[in-house]
Amino acid sequence: MAYRETEKMRNRKAHARKRIVECTQQRVAEGGFRNARVTAVAECAGVATGTIYRHFDSKEELFAEIFRIATQREVDKVTEALGTEGNAVVRLERALRQFAERALRAPTMAWSLIAEPVDPKVEEERLKFRRAYAELFEQAIEQGMAEGSLPTQQAAQSGTCLVGAIAESLVGPLSPSMVEAANPGENNDSHPLVDSIIDFCMQGLTGNRR
Amino acid sequence: MAYRETEKMRNRKAHARKRIVECTQQRVAEGGFRNARVTAVAECAGVATGTIYRHFDSKEELFAEIFRIATQREVDKVTEALGTEGNAVVRLERALRQFAERALRAPTMAWSLIAEPVDPKVEEERLKFRRAYAELFEQAIEQGMAEGSLPTQQAAQSGTCLVGAIAESLVGPLSPSMVEAANPGENNDSHPLVDSIIDFCMQGLTGNRR
């Protein structure tokens, strides 16, 4: 035997894989998954098309990985918001705001994660993604019920409803046509939209108008 | 001139068109839009593939029409529920229940309308469909505010949130994998799921726990 995989090679491969992942993310962020053709990703990453397939079994696998990564980022942010101090009610409010504002700040990526038509494997990841959110909310709601800051309710169901209410409210503003029409310089923070979504959600949870 | 379109011919064409529409609906109801290949529809309707194109410019147009028809049926049902007697609160509750229960009764069709990946033209119709629901709810909410049965709120935003909360809650149960796993004989009415969705929604609207 004359060749054995060495550290150098492992590094080089890992590096190439990383470049492929990054380029895919970039293209998705720019124009959604449909903008991330295998040939385009390869070119961007400076490798041949075939090379993609030395790192991923298929385009769907690659996309699923990108989806997981982007998703994890978002879920982490919400987890973080739910981990701040205060009672469950204020923490949930922070989390909902985090969710909505981050989406509006990176609308194309958010649209891809929430609403872009995708292949089955990726759709599976999307369902997991949404369930992950719903479960995070569910936990916080249960804490709220335990500490008495939230009335008795079906925590799982309420969590799902929160995800749906926000996602639905964002689908319009996030859709490519809307994004394209938006002035890129405009301030997307403290969007009045976000406040009224949150009003509905918090009332759904607490029963208290604010 | 020797040939002029006559009543008989117009009838025959209308009839063929209707058969095409019906077959498409049937196939969509059975397995979603991806189950309605042009060739399959043609065969089912007893015409040649090419004939489809004498009635519709493209598959997308055909699908968009099917989508519109199915959608109109649903919207009509909700409109009907909102038109019954009682104050806005009870009428909204009836409407939400109608929405959810009909979806659970025809899960594949509901999934196609709500969540199946579709082509852009059809996606456009879907956005209209969702907006139509949101607007119906919005109107009822405004009536509720006027008559004092609902507190002041952003009616449009609340309407959108209602649509999202229900749709999201249904996506899981409606997804093909779930539907396939469900016992076809089981009773989908008075689903406990529906009650807890409605609890959340009604509280979001009224602020009153029931």
Added chain:
DNA sequence: ATAAGTAGTGAACCACGATTCATTTCTTCA
């Protein structure tokens, strides 16, 4: 009956992008 025109046909065509694989280039180690 026949001319003029429309409806219907379906096999061939095409667009599109994912995937493959024979070939080339590079890496390792004796």
Added chain:
DNA sequence: TGAAGAAATGAATCGTGGTTCACTACTTAT
């Protein structure tokens, strides 16, 4: 240095299904 194997290449291939269009069958009016 060179033999053995791995990695990289990218043009060619393939699969899928929508769409076309030259042709046939039918309808109408004279």
